Amino acid sequence: MANLKDIGLAAGLNILGAVLFLVAFAFLRLQPINDRVYFPKWYLKGARESPSHGGAFVRKFVNLDMRSYLKFLSWMPAALKMPEDELISHAGLDSAVYLRIYLVGLKIFSPIAILAFAVLVPVNWTNDTLKFSTLQHSNIDKLSISNIPVGSKRFIAHLTMAYVFTFWTCYVLLREYEIVAQMRLRFLASEKRRPDQFTVLVRNIPPDPDESIGELVEHFFLVNHPDHYLTHQVVYNANKLSKLVEEKTKMQNWLDYYQLKFERNASKRPTTKTGFLGCFGAKVDAIDYYKSEIERIENEEAEEREKIIKDSKSVVPAAFVSFRTRWGAAVCAQTQQTSNPTVWLTEWAPEPRDVYWDNLSIPFVSLTVRRLIVAVAFFFLNFFYVIPIAFVQSLANLEGIEKAVPFLKPLIEIPTIKSFIQGFLPGIALKIFLILLPSILMFMSKVEGLTSISSLERRAASKYYIFIFFNVFLASIITGSALEQLKTYIHQSANEIPRTVGEAIPMKATFFITYVMVDGWAGVAGEILRLKPLVIFHLKNFFLVKTEKDREEAMDPGSIGFDSSEPQIQLYFLLGLVYAAVTPFLLPFILVFFGFSYIIYRHQIINVYNQEYESAAAFWPSVHGRIITALIISQLLLLGLLSTKGAGQSTPVLLVLPVVTFYFHRYCKNRYEPTFVKCPLQEAMKKDTLERAREPGFDLKGYLMNAYVHPVFKGDDDDEKFSIADEPEAEQVLVATKRQSRRNTPVPSKYNGSDSPSLPEIVNDQRL
């Protein structure tokens, strides 16, 4: 087991790693050629342009100003400077509230760490149990509960602290829920007119032999919401069309490329081959070929478009129904329409860009079946994923490779390469699986039939959390795959499981400390470096980018990725809460993680990520719920641990905690969750009244007419990507953004009168 020195060494190494990442980031960030990798958000906002328009040729790619390299951490204060309100208008409420998760971590664990070090560390330290023990132990174990003799009265300190920690965590969670709920309400109230405020998604419209879906919807809502119904938009099944559009775009890009080439070198008309990847087949004139191809696709597309609009079969039994008032929409979204609860299902419509179009037409009965299938599949994925991987591993051995590709045999037989492959191969299948896991979970969630991207991400996140809990947390503690654990759970009694796990917890503290440093410190520092997008951008730039538009597309701002990143933060909450009363020495490492991640993600959110949708922090209830889950798990494990330490009489005292915590959760759920799910009529009425007074003659019908159109029916590609630009409040966002960008992010002009000399000037210098 590692002692303090080892931990110190590991910490040093990891800090070094993190610093190296940060230095590399500072260096790469300042190169104009990487500008689109590290500041894509500003490009998308239109507040920044390619640095290649002027100046010396070299300066376009490399920053030669040496001074700027000295202040390599200057982005940190810059990232912290933007106030929360401006952050909300710059990056949306989702991002701002996402950052609060890290803040919650700091708020929960700072006082807990101080208290634990003030109370528990002395209590643990002043024992001699481990000194006389024959067991291997380290200095860290001397700080932990392991150092207390069996049956000691000192466990009262841990009991008391468990109560204090629970109370404090619940208090922070309650306050934070309150704040986030307020933020959401303020955000929703301050929003300008948006199509989704007036619109309800209606699904499972029952088929009618006499009327088309559109007529049916109109009649139904004219009868049942006579004073409020305004208009509706049917949903087309446009899968084929979107494929055609995609193909046309590709062809258009190739045409642009060859035309550009021809312009540059007018002497030689470019040619291409018609076959696979332009490598085989007859040689033809490239420009003519692509022109004719585009024409062909355009004809097909027009045909398909007509077919979709004419053919009643391409209308899926779902529609976006809009109302005259927000009140009418709020009423329709919250009520049951008919006596059959499987038809005419209404729900608040997601933002247009948040809609997941493919799932709109799933019939009600199949939803239960789909959920059952996904639940079973996820169960097997969680507990049995090691089996197929072991199978793949057994196939992908050296003999297998030699058989499959005999000509590689001489190469593989070289001893160095052989041993490298042998060491590397078994892990690769697992690694690939773990990389693919979030996509697999997302796919499962899609099968379940949710209709908005935001809800899909939330569902995938909860699956990922369960996976991490069993396959990272528990698997590390009781060192067995989830499959082996499953056997244990089945064969052990209900009070034996917390004992087994709880007993092993103190021994794994050093492992988790290392884990926090590797995954939490260096890993997060790696996030800011954006190595993958950096490499991909430059590869694309070098091999594929033909036009400015392509460059725009090669830029991959990414997003927070709630479905995979939030469960990873939750692991730290779990570790912190579990170890708070057991090995307080872990807490400072967790605190560093939360603080460091907070700064880095704040920077990324300001400069890089571009959220695909805005759900107004609809994910907070699940964040809250998972922290509560972690709290209850920590209480049960402490209970198990103490019962093995001869403090069995503490069990009833500790059992109170999970019960009370559970009811605290129920209270919070009743008190705050509706704010994230329902739409209060009072607020709707307020906004309606205000708006009626302000703009009495507004043409709402015209405004809503084309709000919910399948992306392929929107002519321009950009609309699809940044549909926010279509909406009136986008202007306001842009105004705030420009002001912001002058203050603490780089802009092309140096003379912006900013009083913040740090980041902007350093970056601006390079432009001159």
Add this chain to the structure above:
Amino acid sequence: MANLKDIGLAAGLNILGAVLFLVAFAFLRLQPINDRVYFPKWYLKGARESPSHGGAFVRKFVNLDMRSYLKFLSWMPAALKMPEDELISHAGLDSAVYLRIYLVGLKIFSPIAILAFAVLVPVNWTNDTLKFSTLQHSNIDKLSISNIPVGSKRFIAHLTMAYVFTFWTCYVLLREYEIVAQMRLRFLASEKRRPDQFTVLVRNIPPDPDESIGELVEHFFLVNHPDHYLTHQVVYNANKLSKLVEEKTKMQNWLDYYQLKFERNASKRPTTKTGFLGCFGAKVDAIDYYKSEIERIENEEAEEREKIIKDSKSVVPAAFVSFRTRWGAAVCAQTQQTSNPTVWLTEWAPEPRDVYWDNLSIPFVSLTVRRLIVAVAFFFLNFFYVIPIAFVQSLANLEGIEKAVPFLKPLIEIPTIKSFIQGFLPGIALKIFLILLPSILMFMSKVEGLTSISSLERRAASKYYIFIFFNVFLASIITGSALEQLKTYIHQSANEIPRTVGEAIPMKATFFITYVMVDGWAGVAGEILRLKPLVIFHLKNFFLVKTEKDREEAMDPGSIGFDSSEPQIQLYFLLGLVYAAVTPFLLPFILVFFGFSYIIYRHQIINVYNQEYESAAAFWPSVHGRIITALIISQLLLLGLLSTKGAGQSTPVLLVLPVVTFYFHRYCKNRYEPTFVKCPLQEAMKKDTLERAREPGFDLKGYLMNAYVHPVFKGDDDDEKFSIADEPEAEQVLVATKRQSRRNTPVPSKYNGSDSPSLPEIVNDQRL
């Protein structure tokens, strides 16, 4: 262990017992003096009058017509004759659907019993395991799964049957849910105008320093439901007033009694004493005394009434808000009003007579705390109730009694009495507890803060079911108190528990057969005898009844008592499903129970019970859910049993069943439960439109003005009891009822042209 002969003897005895009860019932029922005990429903409906108005004196009390005694089972076809539609209009949908629970039992278990006897009994019978076994066994065990050798291939038959039984049960449940949902919808649609259709119960109205609750409600709804709000009624805290009203009624009765006495014997003015129970204190003139007392109470009452109406503190923060249309009420009931989900809580108002007034003013925060407290209390009640009972038992021994009441000592010391007390006493505390249990559970549910009597009964029923499951079913199988079980559950692993329980199941078959006969056959036959109400009615009649009104009150029709009777039926579902694949021999006994109970309860519902409220079968989702629970329990126990029988490889095959059953339940829940909880807008709109066309000028406001007034504010006592008579549709019910009563229930006139000679004529004969 009992063999077939023993069971036959027990069956004979119990059948004899049941027949004796039925004969006693047939005899007692025909005596005019008992008429109010056995036909109270008809008195309440006004379709029957006291038989004491005419005829010979003796005939008033005793039926001298010998013929009528011969057809002592004639009530059975009569009970079955009333068609379901007429039953609904006679006794309400709740009662009609309650009877369907027994029908569901018959539908589920008839085919299962046939199939089990056709397939499983031969499979079990043709083995010799038990013949060569050293274990004690009976003939019944030869029919059960115990007779199959360990590891036999014959278990495939049981596996297949488990699938068939599950499929059939689910199919019946699905169809029944569909039917009951349709019945509810039809019932609601056919209802005439009722106050609760237009009314929403608003709770947790936030206090306002400037406005009274009434003004606040009016302003809030005028702003947020401007087109729909009509009127509202505040709720007064009238506890003190209702006490005064009660006291006045009592005094009034005494006055009536003495006045009656004085009229009969005018020579002597009656006197009474002013002290305790009229036995102590100064002697005064009774009529004058009670007149003055009534006057005093009337003054107090008027004062209190004024105080309640004037004092703003006596208004609780809850109100019944009525809307212009059913649509408006449906919208308000289903939506969230403000951004704070703990204030202005709206829910569909219960029927006026279903309102549980005491709980209307509970603030939101305390609800969670109350639920926590009740959950903990119920946990202890369920698992630890034996402790206080053992304590009471230890106190209530002979020495204790002798100490407490020394003058009884000589009596107790008589050997016969002593041994009787010693044998009787230990059980009495437990017996009292079990008799009180439904009331205790009801009290717990009241503490939880539900606002309608129907929901209180449903909540109490689910508690009672849990109690029965642990303390009757499991306690009988693994023969230990719930407390001992708790230890087992904690110390055994998750797959060990079904094994332990499953293994013991076949051995307990004979016990449960006896249980079914005693509790299910003789017990149910006892129900029709109404021994307790009979005795109480005659005691009251003899000692207390002074006026006709008192006699009316002495009549106790009772009601179905959903909170205690439904969980008892559920025990039979559980037994039937658990034993279907294990010991099919139990099934016929269960079938007899369901059939017999169906007839008896149908008779009681037609002639006796008077439901306090009408919830339109709102309890069906819990009935369905509990049968599903029983099904899953039976699957798990079969799984446990088979795994001890060396058929461990069947586990995965059987594990599929609970998972599929659970998802079947989820499907049903999504598909049908909203029908029982929500109020579809389409239906509301339909009724509104119809009514507007039919009665365009109806004064709805006047109609709703006093619908939701605390019972004490209604002048007449009868209003409180039968508030249905106030409502317009009551007339319709009454019409149907009268027609009904002529056809197959006793009426005073013989010459009614009925073609049903059985029951009416027999009963009518006695009147002449």
